[in-house]
Amino acid sequence: MTPQDYYQTLGLPRDATADEIRTAYREAARRLHPDLNPGDKEAAEQFLLVQRAYEILSDAAARAKYDATLPSEIENVDFEVVYSRPVLPAISEAQLVYALLTFTAPPAARNLPPPPLNLCLVIDRSTSMGGRRMDVVKSTTIELLRQLKPEDRLSIVTFSDRAEVILSGAQAGHFQQIASDIHMMRAGGGTEIYRGLEAGYKEVLRYATPKHINHIILITDGRTYGDEERSILLAHQARQHNIGISGLGIGDEWNDVFLDKLATTTGGSTMFVEHSERIKSFLDEKFSALSQAYAHQVKYQYSGGHGAQLQYAFRLRPDVMPIEQEGNTLLLGQIPVDGSLQVLMEFLVHPTAQGQQRVYLAQGQVSMEIPLRPDPQVVAPLRLSRKIGESGPITDPPKNIVQALSQITLYRLQHRVQEDIASGNIEDATRRLQNLATHLLAQGQSQLARTVLKEANQLQHTQALSAKGQKHIKYGTRSLLLPARIEDSTP
Amino acid sequence: MITCPQCKHQEPEGAFFCSECGARLIRLNGLQTHSIQHPEKPQTAEWEVERRPATGTDPLKAASVVPEKIPEDATIYLRVLPSGEFIPLQGQTEFTIGRTSKGQSILPDVDLSPFDAYAKGVSRLHAALRLENGELSLMDLGSVNGTYINKTKIPPNMYRRVQPGDIISLGKLSIQITLE
Ligand SMILES: [Zn+2]
Numbered sequence: 179m180t181p182q183d184y185y186q187t188l189g190l191p192r193d194a195t196a197d198e199i200r201t202a203y204r205e206a207a208r209r210l211h212p213d214l215n216p217g218d219k220e221a222a223e224q225f226l227l228v229q230r231a232y233e234i235l236s237d238a239a240a241r242a243k244y245d246a247t248l249p250s251e252i253e254n255v256d257f258e259v260v261y262s263r264p265v266l267p268a269i270s271e272a273q274l275v276y277a278l279l280t281f282t283a284p285p286a287a288r289n290l291p292p293p294p295l296n297l298c299l300v301i302d303r304s305t306s307m308g309g310r311r312m313d314v315v316k317s318t319t320i321e322l323l324r325q326l327k328p329e330d331r332l333s334i335v336t337f338s339d340r341a342e343v344i345l346s347g348a349q350a351g352h353f354q355q356i357a358s359d360i361h362m363m364r365a366g367g368g369t370e371i372y373r374g375l376e377a378g379y380k381e382v383l384r385y386a387t388p389k390h391i392n393h394i395i396l397i398t399d400g401r402t403y404g405d406e407e408r409s410i411l412l413a414h415q416a417r418q419h420n421i422g423i424s425g426l427g428i429g430d431e432w433n434d435v436f437l438d439k440l441a442t443t444t445g446g447s448t449m450f451v452e453h454s455e456r457i458k459s460f461l462d463e464k465f466s467a468l469s470q471a472y473a474h475q476v477k478y479q480y481s482g483g484h485g486a487q488l489q490y491a492f493r494l495r496p497d498v499m500p501i502e503q504e505g506n507t508l509l510l511g512q513i514p515v516d517g518s519l520q521v522l523m524e525f526l527v528h529p530t531a532q533g534q535q536r537v538y539l540a541q542g543q544v545s546m547e548i549p550l551r552p553d554p555q556v557v558a559p560l561r562l563s564r565k566i567g568e569s570g571p572i573t574d575p576p577k578n579i580v581q582a583l584s585q586i587t588l589y590r591l592q593h594r595v596q597e598d599i600a601s602g603n604i605e606d607a608t609r610r611l612q613n614l615a616t617h618l619l620a621q622g623q624s625q626l627a628r629t630v631l632k633e634a635n636q637l638q639h640t641q642a643l644s645a646k647g648q649k650h651i652k653y654g655t656r657s658l659l660l661p662a663r664i665e666d667s668t669p
Numbered sequence: 670m671i672t673c674p675q676c677k678h679q680e681p682e683g684a685f686f687c688s689e690c691g692a693r694l695i696r697l698n699g700l701q702t703h704s705i706q707h708p709e710k711p712q713t714a715e716w717e718v719e720r721r722p723a724t725g726t727d728p729l730k731a732a733s734v735v736p737e738k739i740p741e742d743a744t745i746y747l748r749v750l751p752s753g754e755f756i757p758l759q760g761q762t763e764f765t766i767g768r769t770s771k772g773q774s775i776l777p778d779v780d781l782s783p784f785d786a787y788a789k790g791v792s793r794l795h796a797a798l799r800l801e802n803g804e805l806s807l808m809d810l811g812s813v814n815g816t817y818i819n820k821t822k823i824p825p826n827m828y829r830r831v832q833p834g835d836i837i838s839l840g841k842l843s844i845q846i847t848l849e
Contacts, residue, residue: 274683
């Protein structure tokens with residue numbers, strides 16, 4: 179049995195103030211008092227626990243000693259939240275507060291064997307994929323096959339206007355036959371992504387277990403027409419079964435909004451490569467990222483606090499993606515064995531009420547799958563809140579939040595540009611691109627800045643961005659947030 | 670509410686960056702920026718420049734130690750803000766920057782007159798930019814309204830190291846140094 183958590187007993191966050199502790203204690207003690215609950219054994223026990231909790235938490239020294247023994251709020255995961263402000267000022271207008279959530283695998287996880295993979299590569303073999311692109315995809319696929327561990331399963335589906343299962347749940351070994359099948363793949367036909375996804379989904383589902391990391395990697399260079407909606411519905415289905423979808427877009431023509439949507443729906447990621455030469459390194463990276471997952475399908479189900487509203491969430495590690503809010507669930511992604519899952523959230527806090535002591539930003543629970551645990555599912559309550567009151571001496575906000583925001587701001591500027599253009603507001607879009615270029619230059623990103631300025635110019639002449647420039651800017655500003663910069667996003 | 674000094678957009682309290690134009694809205698004391706050494710804030714230039722942490726840790730040294738050499742084949746441009754027009758600097762290693770007016774005998778190498786220089790308080794010979802051993806430096810030539818590097822006023826008649834990305838303000842006119 180786990181030792182009593184005094185904070186939970188009193189229903190308090192770990193940074194509760196002395197006032198809050200007192201109030202919570204009085205309320206609980208009144209409710210559970212033996213005089214009011216004659217003969218109720220459970221209430222009597224609860225009453226004792228509440229007494230004990232208050233004894234410790236109301237004594238600053240005892241509380242500090244107790245705090246030091248507290249485990250992470252989430253079982254088997256190191257967890258930390260940093261806020262942009264320690265205390266929110268009591269003001270009669272709305273204000274912003276940022277929360278940076280970091281989930282880290284325990285150090286011991288590094289010595290554990292990696293979880294087995296159950297992957298399907300869904301490869302676009304439409305006419306445009308012919309030549310060099312297809313050659314690279316083939317050779318990379320064969321190489322990935324060689325890296326399979328005994329328990330891994332790999333499926334391969336190709337699609338154009340129809341889908342074909344080239345490989346179904348193959349395991350290590352039997353390379354000769356598989357390799358020759360892969361070499362037989364020929365480009366030709368249109369791009370109907372739904373067909374490929376559906377076949378890939380069936381393959382992954384067939385071999386899916388809670389012990390496996392189940393994932394679809396879609397490789398495409400084209401736009402799909404008319405089946406986007408069905409594809410997104412399929413992504414929702416995949417999500418129900420803990421199957422992630424990641425997209426690799428090659429060249430300029432693919433639909434980034436659509437691929438991003440597939441990925442954000444399922445907790446996957448989107449990658450962009452301009453030249454076929456980079457396909458290999460990106461697939462390698464994705465493969466190793468997946469096989470280094472400690473926990474996956476990390477979700478935060480929350481009900482918005484009354485006092486605040488989530489504006490957006492952005493994943494910063496292990497890869498960079500905006501996170502979509504689906505109802506009241508945020509699919510955060512996966513925790514790598516040797517790194518962290520890090521998510522930045524922006525909350526708009528409503529004007530505070532007189533005498534209000536704390537604002538709840540979001541409350542709910544975090545859940546995740548840790549394949550190596552006997553029972554893979556881990557669930558823990560998570561409440562995000564801030565005290566309200568006199569702010570002490572003004573201190574700098576946490577550096578990592580400021581740094582992340584300086585770059586998220588650029589990504590969001592880029593996004594605003596798309597919105598401006600969509601609503602015909604070319605003047606604003608141009609001005610925003612010029613601002614973006616200035617900030618990029620100031621950050622030393624001169625190549626990306628040049629692309630931005632070129633597009634600002636183009637925009638004035640054609641009222642639109644080039645497909646290529648638009649992708650460079652989007653994925654370029656996104657990759658600014660990566661710890662190790664990937665150098666592909668420059669022309 | 671916080672009013673963005675750059676574009677006047679209103680952001681809620683607690684915002685760090687302007688969502689309209691991306692300008693930074695907060696002053697950071699411990700973090701490395703160029704405005705640290707001189708807390709007095711000039712009224713003119715409102716551009717914040719943030720360096721990535723990799724460029725050094727000591728803000729006082731940031732301007733003199735960190736910069737990379739400028740490659741010999743690179744062309745330096747001055748980008749006039751906010752319009753974004755580029756002025757290439759070519760054929761010389763030292764350039765005077767200013768504006769022109771009738772009957773002026775010494776003309777600046779870089780004439781900012783087309784950019785509203787007079788109204789923005791640029792002097793006729795306002796500043797000089799020098800390229801030497803792959804290093805750029807800027808000197809204020811005793812201008813009336815002063816010269817700022819990333820919002821920090823520089824003393825006249827002394828060269829100060831600058832680098833690509835820096836924003837120079839001559840009076841109220843801002844230009845950014847860029848490299849091609
Ligand atoms: Zn602004």
